[in-house]
Amino acid sequence: MNWQFFVEVLVSGLLAGIMYSLVALGFVLIYKASGVFNFAQGAMVFFAALTFVSLVERGMNFWIAVVVTLAVMVVVGIAIERLVLRPLVNQPQITLFMATIGLTFVLEGLAQLLWGSQPHGLELGIPDVPIQWLADNANINISQFDVFAGLIAGALVAGLAVFFQTTRIGRALRAVADDHQAALAVGIPLRQIWAIVWAVAGFVALVAGLMWGARNGVQFALTFIALKALPVLILGGFESVAGAIVGGLIIGASEKLAEVYLGPYVGGGIESWFPYVLALAFLLIRPEGLFGERRIERV
Amino acid sequence: MLYREAGQFKTTYAADQQVFPIRQDRIAVAALLVVAFVGVPLFANQYWLSAILTPFLILALATLGLNILTGYAGQLSLGTAAFMAVGAFMAYNFALRLPWMPILVSFMLAGLCAAAVGIVFGLPSLRIKGFYLAVATLACQFFVLWALQRVGWFTNDSASGVITAQKMVILGYTFESPADKYMLTLCVVAVLAVLAKNMLRSETGRKFMAVRDMDIAAEVIGIRMMQTKLLAFGISSFYCGVAGALYAYAYLGTVEPEAFNLDLSFRILFMVIIGGVGSILGSFMGAAFIVLLPIFLNTVAGPIEHLLGITLPSGLMSNLELIVFGALIIFFLIVEPHGLARLWQIGKEKLRLWPFPH
Amino acid sequence: MFRRSRPANAHGFPMPAAPAAKTDVASYLSVNNIEVIYDHVILVLKGVSLQVEEGSIVALLGANGAGKTTTLKAISNLLRAERGDVTKGTIEFMGQRVDQRTPNELVRMGVCQVMEGRHCFQHLTVEENLLTGAFTRSISRADLKADLELVYTYFPRLKERRGSQSGYTSGGEQQMTAIGRALMARPKMILLDEPSMGLAPQLVEEIFEIVRDLNTKERVSFLLAEQNTMVALRFADYGYILENGRVVMDGAAQDLAQNEDVKEFYLGLSTAGRKSFRDVKHYRRRKRWLA
Amino acid sequence: MISKHLKSALLGVAMLGVAATGQAQNEQFIPMAGYWVGPFAAGGSGIYGGFIDYLNMINARDGGVNGVKLTYEKCEHEYNNARGVECYERLKKKGPTGASVFHTLSTGITYSILDKATADKIPLITIGYGRTDTSDGRVFPYVFPLVTNYWSQNTAKIKFIGSREGGMDKLKGKKIVNIYHDSAYGKETIPVLDAQAKTYGFTVTHIPVPTPGNEQGAQWLQVRQIKPDWVILRGWGVMNPTALKAAAKVGFPRDHIVGVWWSGAEEDTIPAGDAAKGYIAAGFNVAGANFPVVQEIKKAVYAKGKGEMEDQARIGSIYYNRGVVHGIITVEAIRTAQAKYGNKPLTPEQVRWGIENLNITEARLKDLGAAGFMQALKVSCADHEGGGAVKFQQWDGKQWKVITDWIQPDKQLVRGMIEASAAAYAKEKNITPRDCSKEG
Structure with a gap:
């Protein structure tokens, strides 16, 4: 076996996994704080990226566009809390899950209604080409952009960690995630907190949208990356930020290795199901995912 | 006034245990069946028969299948379309390789194959629960479609992976016209629905519900977890498999594996939730709602444009439809999280009192 | 002014003399004849009235399901999160109606509940738990630190465990964390639900000592729901006894502790020794009648 | 109260129905089943944009095809097989003579309605997609994978x-x-x-x-x-x-x-x-807005403030021009059929004849303002593809x-494979291929 090629597959898999993690993070945030499995996260990614790119194409400065998009996502987050979650409070999880699928349709339609259904290109200034130095010296192709995405993801996770660990709101978020009632009892206003969570998830969606948009173009198919994040979630556990990252790395690396080294023997295309089967195998050992919180069940 | 059970006394256990204990219900069901079996084929036009009623019945059957699993046995699944695909492709293979076999037998065997697949993918449910299980069933969804595309045997080595359903011949009669196909579908669906209704009233059904409501407690009182959960997966997948075979034979005719994609799984889950979790009637209502709503929105869009005298860009209309569809789903979930079946029940309760307020 | 829907006297109970001040002066916290319905159907409180004076410790006593927790939640307004609703009656704190306020507003006003079963944030450390208590107050880091130190002076044990996840601390420490967390909101009144639940007697004693300390030194009023009647009456100033969603008896703590019926029903003490079966039947009937 | 609202709503819907049916009869109806939302919306909206604009241009400039106005109705199927079938069933009977032709813009949907269209005798045109072996017109008389197949x-x-x-x-x-x-x-x-x-x-x-x-x-x-x-x-x-x-x-x-x-x-x-x-x-078509045919559309449609494309920059794009190709072929097929059956609304069966005898020469392309825009096309009973070349x-x-x-x-290779594949299909379905020498 050619070790350089193996390293290349492994590293590109890990970096692809980071991209999945970016999407998975949004799911985790919302699930943690409100117990909602938000299927609309993919649509939010699409919505954010499309809004951003349309603003830039209309001549807006990059950073202003980021801020405006962020503001839009906050408004969307608050609106979702107000119009969808609040009336459905105390409903079973499956109902909320369904509601977020409905939300997916609304967001998809709204985004295309506002900005049209054309795909857009998005350049962040980091070309998606191999790092020359590595290619020359070690004959290993690692994309600059992937490394950049990895750094961004790292920064995002670090930022979220600091936010969660040290700030008053962050602490409140974790408190709400742990125990709604007790959080209410100490005077944490759930609704505001939920609105904040959705807004933060909107921010994460924007980052993910920028990354994925720069990679594949900003188009409707961005909504499908939610499907890529699902095995990451079950592997890592729905409630764990760390799980989203580790899960992403494992899924990314193993699916690439499987496709490259196993795929040719079975006709290829195994990427479509391999991550799920892998996650399933993990679940059989740990039913709540790698880092998920163990649920205590008593009769 | 009319819907009132006063005066209907049950003198035997049998009478008390019948499927529809209230006379008005029996009359209503009988009337519905008469309409479905006689009225519809006589009066409905071809469009309604082949584009709406037949798929509605087929999807209702699949919804019923998922409802047995999700609504009664409490196991969430996102792999429904995969079980349907197994049904469709296996029915094709049975009919292709054993041409002497009656087509209905092929359907049943295809259903059994789907049940077998369902049981295999139901195994994780012994350990995994809730959303983790739901996402795990996605493995089934993707794996089955991949296998159908990859293994030439399933599609009789068709280069494009497409199968064309054979003619449905029963006792020398070929079911070809939309009315024929509708009738065949209706018969299958009606029989399976009655069977489901009875099964869910039996010990099996009660076991399912015990597992749904609290599996550990159910285990403690002696219900065998493995047997029950796998049975639920098996029966549910059987229904889905038969629905899939009908989807291919009575509806689409020619199908590629992609016709059974995740989207379809989600739509069927929608039908369960909107219709009412754990309700057979709800399965039908949910299917009707999800089948009809987009068509309705699409159909009224044109006249509305006409009426307002404006021409909206096509993209706008389609996107609006999408938004309205999503919003209506959320709206229904908010108004009645327990589904249309619950609304119907409330309606019936009110009808019992009507026209007197108390 | 009314205090109860039905005077206990009417049922042949010896009515202990209530402090005269109670009926005259508007109370610190006053609950007036409230009714609570869960899910629009289940009537849990059927007209409960009670008063808490500033700086006092009032105990709310009764068996399981008597409505103690519901009363507390009605006051702190946590009810609505459980689909419960106050349908009749009023709740006033410092002369203001509070029955339509959100829990957040109530905490800001100085009413804080410590929930039954402690409800610590399991994945947060002890210190983080305490810090969440100060969520409603926007204060400087230094003040926050000072407040933390104050809590630690009352609960020195928490200082030792400040860095550990509260889910892994003992029951007593969790109870301390929960009370400490409430203290961080600088409350005027703490609604304390079953502080003794699941704790060893020695710890119960310790917790109640601290409650008394807080009461005297920090002038925090307490309304505590408790099943452990004996301990509660020892530390409380005044007590109410609930049965099936109604107040059946109230009085100064000492009086209640001396009351024969209370002794018999709630303290399990009886001067007459072991009762005959007949007496027990009689007692059951009497109890039902009261409710 | 509610029932009152319901009643007025029903009344409104009923009136809409009346409004929709009371229209002139000298019309040729063309269904537009496609997708304007979803992952492929760019393709669907672009192609049908060009297609519909072309029809509207013909209506506006020429008053229809030899006096027969072209009408259309859109049906959103989101690239979903089941909804595509519904669109087909919904639209096939519309208009005074039914659907003249049916386009699906989806290979999957083409597969699903292939048999139905054959049974209903409605020609199915799949330009640049669909099932390749349907190029054999002897086995698939109603399916036309025109211009070029895969x-x-x-x-x-x-x-x-x-x-x-x-x-x-x-x-x-x-x-x-x-x-x-x-x-x-x-x-x-x-x-x-x-x-x-x-x-x-x-x-x-x-x-x-x-x-x-x-x-x-x-x-x-x-x-x-x-x-x-x-x-x-x-x-x-x-x-x-x-x-x-x-x-x-x-x-x-x-x-x-x-x-x-x-x-x-x-x-x-x-x-x-x-x-x-x-x-x-x-x-099989090129990009560019400078072709006379595209300019005509701009003049006859967009200059009057109408037109399908929200984003007019897309006019002349590959997809848009591909839609114009769809329009040209459909209209020319109707024209061809009219030459035989008269200038009136035609039945699908008659339009089918028109497609099968379609012959768009280079000269004709020049007349249409589409020289170099697409290739010349000659369809026959046996060959339902017609062109086959690509740029x-x-x-x-x-x-x-x-x-x-x-x-x-490589016509020889392709034709051989098509015939083999179509023959296998015919055998499976018990179809006796037509004898093209007997077709007029």
Whole structure:
């Protein structure tokens, strides 16, 4: 076996996994704080990226566009809390899950209604080409952009960690995630907190949208990356930020290795199901995912 | 006034245990069946028969299948379309390789194959629960479609992976016209629905519900977890498999594996939730709602444009439809999280009192 | 002014003399004849009235399901999160109606509940738990630190465990964390639900000592729901006894502790020794009648 | 109260129904089943934009086809098979004579309604998609994969690659990778590529990309390992820009990637940014708004403030022009049929005759203002494809530049395979092929 090629597959898999993690993070945030499995996260990614790119194409400065998009996502987050979650409070999880699928349709339609259904290109200034130095010296192709995405993801996770660990709101978020009632009892206003969570998830969606948009173009198919994040979630556990990252790395690396080294023997295309089967195998050992919180069940 | 059970006394256990204990219900069901079996084929036009009623019945059957699993046995699944695909492709293979076999037998065997697949993918449910299980069933969804595309045997080595359903011949009669196909579908669906209704009233059904409501407690009182959960997966997948075979034979005719994609799984889950979790009637209502709503929105869009005298860009209309569809789903979930079946029940309760307020 | 829907006297109970001040002066916290319905159907409180004076410790006593927790939640307004609703009656704190306020507003006003079963944030450390208590107050880091130190002076044990996840601390420490967390909101009144639940007697004693300390030194009023009647009456100033969603008896703590019926029903003490079966039947009937 | 609202709503709907039916009868109805939302919306809205604009231009400029007005109705099917079938059933009886022709814009839906359309005697036109072996008009009298089918296109591609390599004999020993969308559409060309590999002595590796194709790291790493001389890209939607990006990532030269026409629109290259530069794709129509026919549309439709395209910059794009091709072919087919059956609304059966006897010559193309816009087309009873040639175009970073003339397919090979495949279908379905010598 050619070790350089193996390293290349492994590293590109890990970096692809980071991209999945970016999407998975949004799911985790919302699930943690409100117990909602938000299927609309993919649509939010699409919505954010499309809004951003349309603003830039209309001549807006990059950073202003980021801020405006962020503001839009906050408004969307608050609106979702107000119009969808609040009336459905105390409903079973499956109902909320369904509601977020409905939300997916609304967001998809709204985004295309506002900005049209054309795909857009998005350049962040980091070309998606191999790092020359590595290619020359070690004959290993690692994309600059992937490394950049990895750094961004790292920064995002670090930022979220600091936010969660040290700030008053962050602490409140974790408190709400742990125990709604007790959080209410100490005077944490759930609704505001939920609105904040959705807004933060909107921010994460924007980052993910920028990354994925720069990679594949900003188009409707961005909504499908939610499907890529699902095995990451079950592997890592729905409630764990760390799980989203580790899960992403494992899924990314193993699916690439499987496709490259196993795929040719079975006709290829195994990427479509391999991550799920892998996650399933993990679940059989740990039913709540790698880092998920163990649920205590008593009769 | 009319819907009132006063005066209907049950003198035997049998009478008390019948499927529809209230006379008005029996009359209503009988009337519905008469309409479905006689009225519809006589009066409905071809469009309604082949584009709406037949798929509605087929999807209702699949919804019923998922409802047995999700609504009664409490196991969430996102792999429904995969079980349907197994049904469709296996029915094709049975009919292709054993041409002497009656087509209905092929359907049943295809259903059994789907049940077998369902049981295999139901195994994780012994350990995994809730959303983790739901996402795990996605493995089934993707794996089955991949296998159908990859293994030439399933599609009789068709280069494009497409199968064309054979003619449905029963006792020398070929079911070809939309009315024929509708009738065949209706018969299958009606029989399976009655069977489901009875099964869910039996010990099996009660076991399912015990597992749904609290599996550990159910285990403690002696219900065998493995047997029950796998049975639920098996029966549910059987229904889905038969629905899939009908989807291919009575509806689409020619199908590629992609016709059974995740989207379809989600739509069927929608039908369960909107219709009412754990309700057979709800399965039908949910299917009707999800089948009809987009068509309705699409159909009224044109006249509305006409009426307002404006021409909206096509993209706008389609996107609006999408938004309205999503919003209506959320709206229904908010108004009645327990589904249309619950609304119907409330309606019936009110009808019992009507026209007197108390 | 009314205090109860039905005077206990009417049922042949010896009515202990209530402090005269109670009926005259508007109370610190006053609950007036409230009714609570869960899910629009289940009537849990059927007209409960009670008063808490500033700086006092009032105990709310009764068996399981008597409505103690519901009363507390009605006051702190946590009810609505459980689909419960106050349908009749009023709740006033410092002369203001509070029955339509959100829990957040109530905490800001100085009413804080410590929930039954402690409800610590399991994945947060002890210190983080305490810090969440100060969520409603926007204060400087230094003040926050000072407040933390104050809590630690009352609960020195928490200082030792400040860095550990509260889910892994003992029951007593969790109870301390929960009370400490409430203290961080600088409350005027703490609604304390079953502080003794699941704790060893020695710890119960310790917790109640601290409650008394807080009461005297920090002038925090307490309304505590408790099943452990004996301990509660020892530390409380005044007590109410609930049965099936109604107040059946109230009085100064000492009086209640001396009351024969209370002794018999709630303290399990009886001067007459072991009762005959007949007496027990009689007692059951009497109890039902009261409710 | 509620019932009152309901009543007025019902009344309104009823009135709408009345309004919709009370219309003139000198009309030819053309259904427009397509997709304006979803992952492929760019393709659907672009093609039907051009198609509908062309029909409206004919109506506005000429007052219809020989006085028969063209009407249409849109039906959104979201690229979903089941909804496509519903659209078909809904629209097939509309208009005074029913649906003249039916376009699906989806290979999957074409498969699903192929039998139904044949039974209903409604001609199905699948321009550049659909089932390849339906080119055999003897077995599939009602299906017309016009202009060029996938197999023809692929042989032309190999010819193009051969010409780039300096002759077909130079293909020997070369390595070609076929990256395809893992669906019925993607798999269509595998047999023809295998057959050609045998003929010319090159090796071909087929690598599937699971839908939707937004992650192709592994596939392109395989490409890097194989080190092929050429890559054939058979994508759709997001798969295309992703492929180009992934190719750039592993350093595969884009000017050695040849795409099918569903991978060769602006919508496929723009999202890939610089990574798309140099990429080559086959096409049966070219881009550009300067053709007289497109100018006519602008003059007759957009100048009056009408038109389908919200974003007028898209007029003249690949998809839009492909829609115009759809329009030209449909209208010319109706015209041809009118020459035989008279200038009145025609039945689908009559339009079918028109399509089968369609002969769009270069001269006619010139009249239509579409010279060089599309190829000449001659359909016959046996050959339902008609043209078969493609032009290759290269993305220069801003627009598509045509780099070859029409390259003809390897008709002999393709025809042989089509006939074999159609014969197998006929056998399976018990169809007796028509005898074309007896057709008028």
